[in-house]
Structure formats: structure tokens, C-alpha cells
Amino acid sequence: MLTNVEHIGIAVRDIAASNDLFTKLLNVAPYKSETIESENVTTSFFQVNQTKIELLEATSSESAIARFLEKKGEGIHHVAFEVDDIKAEMERLKNEGFTLVNEVPKRGADNKLVCFLHPKGTNGVLIELCQEIKE
Ligand SMILES: CC[C@@H](C(=O)O)C(=O)SCCNC(=O)CCNC(=O)[C@H](O)C(C)(C)COP(=O)(O)OP(=O)(O)OC[C@H]1O[C@@H](n2cnc3c(N)ncnc32)[C@H](O)[C@@H]1OP(=O)(O)O
Numbered sequence: 351m352l353t354n355v356e357h358i359g360i361a362v363r364d365i366a367a368s369n370d371l372f373t374k375l376l377n378v379a380p381y382k383s384e385t386i387e388s389e390n391v392t393t394s395f396f397q398v399n400q401t402k403i404e405l406l407e408a409t410s411s412e413s414a415i416a417r418f419l420e421k422k423g424e425g426i427h428h429v430a431f432e433v434d435d436i437k438a439e440m441e442r443l444k445n446e447g448f449t450l451v452n453e454v455p456k457r458g459a460d461n462k463l464v465c466f467l468h469p470k471g472t473n474g475v476l477i478e479l480c481q482e483i484k485e
């Protein structure tokens with residue numbers, strides 16, 4: 351089951367400058383900054399009541415964020431929904447005809463397992479599913 355909008359991902363060119371901008375905008379500092387080598391991104395997270403803003407800067411030209419910035423420029427990159435059982439949701443959505451970008455959940459930022467749905471099948475919006483890792 352999809353529970354809530356866990357975060358909104360925003361692609362930025364300069365995460366240090368955007369951290370300052372969003373700190374002023376939201377009147378709160380980021381609670382976390384994390385580089386995810388497997389995704390070639392550096393992230394920072396701001397808590398806004400029940401949801402979060404994730405800023406994403408590319409660390410390599412191979413990054414999905416670098417390609418997005420080149421084609422579309424800075425802006426909203428994805429919407430992430432929290433799920434209680436990511437494998438069950440992936441199976442359900444696949445059976446509904448959605449295209450999973452990754453067939454196996456992968457480790458994302460902020461202690462989550464994540465899966466993406468291709469934007470070509472979701473009205474042009476990249477959707478992320480994420481489930482908290484309980485250790
Ligand atoms: C930090 C971890 C994690 C978290 O825990 O929160 C993250 O959020 S990581 C975020 C970065 N990682 C990803 O986005 C991984 C998933 N995305 C992908 O694998 C790829 O971006 C893609 C969706 C499969 C597309 O890549 P690719 O097939 O290599 O081709 P293009 O980059 O050329 O794009 C093809 C096509 O799709 C459009 N597109 C791409 N990204 C988006 C997007 N975010 N929103 C909307 N549309 C998007 C792109 O414009 C191309 O369209 P056309 O030019 O019309 O063909």
C-alpha cells in the first residue's frame with residue numbers, strides 16, 4: 351500500500367547554493383546530507399511536517415540527474431511515495447502495466463529501499479517507491 355508522499359526530489363546544479371536557498375525558504379536547515387555512489391548523486395534532506403524535500407546534485411556525467419539537468423534544467427525530478435511492502439507494490443504495479451526501472455529494490459538515501467517507475471508510463475512524472483529499512 352502507498353501510504354504518503356515521502357519526499358519530492360529536486361534536481362539542482364549546485365547543492366551548496368540550493369541548501370542556502372531552501373534553508374531560507376523553509377526556515378529550517380537540512381537534517382542530512384548523503385552521497386549515494388550507486389546513483390552518482392549527493393543529496394540533502396529537509397523535513398517539512400509529514401514530508402521531505404530531497405535536493406539532488408549529480409556527482410558524475412553518468413548520473414540520471416546530470417542527464418535530467420541537461421534536457422530539462424533544474425526543477426522537480428521525482429515524487430516518492432512511502433510503501434509498507436516494496437516488493438508487493440512492485441509486483442502489483444508491474445501487473446497493472448507500469449514499467450519498473452529496477453526489477454529489484456535498491457538501496458537509496460535516508461535508510462530506504464527504493465524502486466522507480468519509468469516516467470514514460472506515468473504521465474511524464476518519475477515515481478519513486480520507498481520503504482524504510484528496519485535493522
Ligand atoms: C538518492 C537515491 C534516491 C532516493 O533515495 O531518494 C533518489 O532519489 S536517486 C534519483 C536519481 N536516480 C534516478 O532517477 C534513477 C531512476 N531514473 C532512471 O533510471 C533514468 O533517469 C530513467 C528514468 C530510466 C531515464 O533514463 P534513460 O532511459 O537513460 O534516458 P534519458 O535520461 O535520456 O531519459 C529518457 C526520457 O525520459 C525522460 N525523463 C528522464 N528523467 C525524467 C524525470 N525525472 N522526469 C520526467 N521525465 C524524465 C527524458 O526527458 C527522456 O524523455 P524524451 O527526451 O522525451 O525521450
Ligand SMILES: [Co+2]
Nearest residue numbers: 359404430478
Ligand atoms: Co528520491
